[in-house]
Amino acid sequence: MKYVYTLQEGGKRMTSLLGEKGANLAEMTAMGIPVPPGFVATTDACAYFLRTGNLPEECEAQIKGRLPYLEDLAGKKLGETLTVSVRYGAKVSMPGIMESILNAGLNDETVKNLAREGGDNFAYDSYARLIKTFGVVILGMAPEKFLPSGSAKRDCDAFKKAIEKEKRRFPQDPEEQILECVRGIFRSWNSQKAVDYRKNNAIDNAMGTACMVQAMVYGNLAGSGTGVCFSRDPSTGKKKLYGEFISRRQGEDLVSGRLTPQPLESMKRSFLSAYAELGTIASLLESRCRDMQYMEFTVEKGRLYVLEAATAKRAVQAAVRAAVEMAEEGFITREEAIMRVNPYEADALLRKTIDATASKIVIIRGTGAAPGAASGEIATDPKKAAELAATGRKIILVRKETSPDDIPAMAVCQGMAAATGGATSHAVVIARGMGKPCVIGADMSVDYETGTVSAGAAVLKEGDTVTVDGSTGEIFAGEVPMKEPSASNEFETLLSWCDSFASMKVLANADTPKDAEKALKLGARGIGLCRTEHMFFGERLPMMQRMIIDDDKTGALDAMLEFQKQDFIVMFKAMNGLPVTVRLLDPPLHEFLPDADKLTQEIAALRKEDKDTIQEEKILENVSALREKNPMMGLRGCRLGIVFPEIYRMQTKAIIDAALETGASPEIMVPMISSWKEMEHVKKIIDDAAQDFMTKQKRWANYSVGATIELPRACITAERIAEHAAFFSFGTNDLTQATYGFSRDDAEKKFFTKYFKDGILEENPFATIDRHGVGALMRIAIEKGKRKGLKIGVCGEHGGDPFSIEFFNSLGIDYVSCSPYRIPAARLAAAQAAIRKKGISS
Ligand code: PEP
Ligand code: MG
Secondary structure, X not given: OOOEEEOOOOOHHHHHHHHHHHHHHHHHHHOOOOOOOEEEEOHHHHHHHHHHOOOOHHHHHHHHHHHHHHHHHHOOOEOOOEOEEEEEEEXXXXXXXXXXXXXXOOOXXXXXXXXXXXXXXXXXXXXXXXXXXXXXXXOOXXXXXXXXXXXXXXXXXXXXXXXXXXXXXXXXXXXXXXXXXXXXXXXXXXXXXXXXXXXXXXXXXXXXXXXXXXXXXXXXXXXXXXXXXXXXXXXXXXXXXXXXXXXXXXXXXXXXXXXXXXXXXXXXXXXXXXXXXXXXHHHHHHHXXXXXXEEEEEXXXXXXXXXXXXEOOOOHHHHHHHHHHHHHHOOOOHHHHHHOOOHHHHHHHOOOEEOOOOOXXXXXXXXXXXXXXEEEEEEOOHHHHHHHHHOOOOEEEEEOXXXXXXXXXXXXXXXXXXXXXXXXXHHHXXXXXXXXXXXXXXXXXXXXXXXXXXXXXXXXXXXXXXXXXXXXXXXXXXXXXXXXXXXXXXXXXXXXXXXXXXXXXXXXXXXXXXXXXXXXXXXXXXXXXXXXXXXXXXXHXXXXXXXXXXXXOHHHHHHHHHHHHHHHHHHHHHHOOOOEEEEOOOOOHHHHXXXXXXXHHHXXXXXXXXXXXXXXXXXXXXXXXXXOOOHXXXXXXXXXXXXXXXXXXXXXXXXXXXXXXXXXXXXXXXXXXXXXXXXXXXXXXXXXXXXXXXXXXXXXXXXXXXXXXXXXXXXXXXXXXXXXXXXXXXXXXXXXXXXXXXXXXXXXXXXXXXXXXXXXXOOOOOOOOOOOOHHHHHHXXXXXXXXXXXXXXXXXXXXXXXXXXXXXXXHOOOEEEEOHHHHHHHHHHHHHXXXXXXXXXX
């Protein structure tokens, strides 16, 4: 069996056997790029070693057999002046996780030869490093046994003695050293650090590492140096050689961050030809690998050697620019360019993000619910928060829990944090829609009386400055430096390509004319969900509350009609012929009813002043009568429209009136449908109201009526529902809540942490769709709906989640609808899903 390949035998395709680094080095060797000669012991040899504790005999023989080859190519002999590096390299990169061994081949005699070449200091320093690494990595000794004394020569003797005392004699035979190093590299695959890293990064334990043995080149000689280089700027993607260089040092000194290197251009002064050669190699590698490249290199006495090359890690801005420019240069196709950008990262292009290099102290942890970062002074009272924000102060609203009362403050604050809440609770949905960074489930207690926020030992007061990171869920003390959003022309170009490949459209969840405009700018192809109850937050809330609690709703309904009509006119005009889905009222009553405790207090205060309380008492009576034990399963959605048909009649009239005025063809959506009878019943209310209004007007508008599919029963009985619906839109928030029986407002805070810890849940099903349960129900409904030719969309929060979008595409969904700021990432994810699907089916 062949366990050892020379770099001249291997190639790029052999990553499983030679590791990524080994395969890349072999490829570069084949391309004529100057790479120190060497060979690779394969991952098969590693697997054998891990099974048996020994190298296969053939492997040992093959390593020994390759040493003369190495000597020939290097023009040096082991035992004289040839030394080698022995490095690890798995199929998947594990940077800095395992150890590499340098200078193998040095012994008490050869160190003298090296000293003749580079001086005593250099030679004995190299030898001491080898002995120390051998002790620590190969023999497992404590690093403290190898503390430097200031004299490298003295260290060599002391280190050898330490090894001899605790383990055995430090081997003087170069061949024996090399074999020991290969064994040590294979053994370190199972070091705790490596095992933990693989666990955290979901890397297969069985993969094993390859081991490269290469002739050493020295950057720490006179006329030498070492550096790293990118073929394009990894922060911006600009096409120019970018990197760092340091004279008279070895690579380890550079990557460890112990020393401050110079910009790569500094090479031009003393290493002009090596610098030029680096540029040529970077272009050569880019066009061969068709992607941005990263290289580690050494210049030894003016001669350039590439020690490692790989696809460059890059910031998302750079990924976008490099991908678009490479497609325009004809290097890669547009599909490939689209696949190069991670949609989860693309989000950062639209929002402020915390500067990763800034020093910061986390004081509170929670769940990131609406991405982006913001700093401001703490305010715990929404009214006061809004007032302060109006004076130009930057405010972070901090609450025990969120409610619609907070929404006017949210609109003017920089961001918010709450001790409770879930990713799909309505206040969070709204924060996301507004593009406000939001942390929920934060580990803190909020005292509204004193305006203090306590988290562990930290006690914060109103007016103290904090920074919230709505992506990670962290809250930091003070103002932390941030990076501005950096969406570019290239990103626009990439997104325009996305739309031509995607089979699913991306629409917006937009409740106000302002949202609609924002959504259009970010590329929405229509509005997939307008939650009409959200049109009544802020100063309009009392109108909505009256409508819910008044016995005679006429007054409130008349007032609402006019507001609704005007809003629809603006939104229909803004969307200019694109589809607009308006959902009839779906207010979970607990979110919209006046607070009973507050009312009781008000009544008490009025009584104290001997004032009349009849009106307040009536309100309290109605509020108490409407109060439900289980409001999420209560009088909401179409149930409200069935109990109070005048509400849906009013809304239909407002929609049709606006449609007549603008020429729009609205899609009217009925929420919380559980049975075809409900659908039939509500459709009749809508149709009758529309016909009645249009007949009176003697003008006719096109409209259609569809169902929100957000209850398991609706999925199962979708065929009958489809008889009365023109379209389905999955409300995956409620569908997830109802399928699992998990409260979308509380589950995340109450028990998800434990569920994640115990491996019961892997993902938050309110953020990423549960394919097995909720997904299976969706599949049933889609099949039934498609049979009747219905248009089918998703309007729950999952419609903006890239991983869920991939799944929706596989189900044949026609569109997803999400909050405006999530639209670009959703467009990218939709295109990637279509490209992947095409790739699989072709
Ligand atoms: C849903 O349940 O997914 C949905 C879109 O409706 P809401 O979030 O308004 O309940
Ligand atoms: Mg819903």
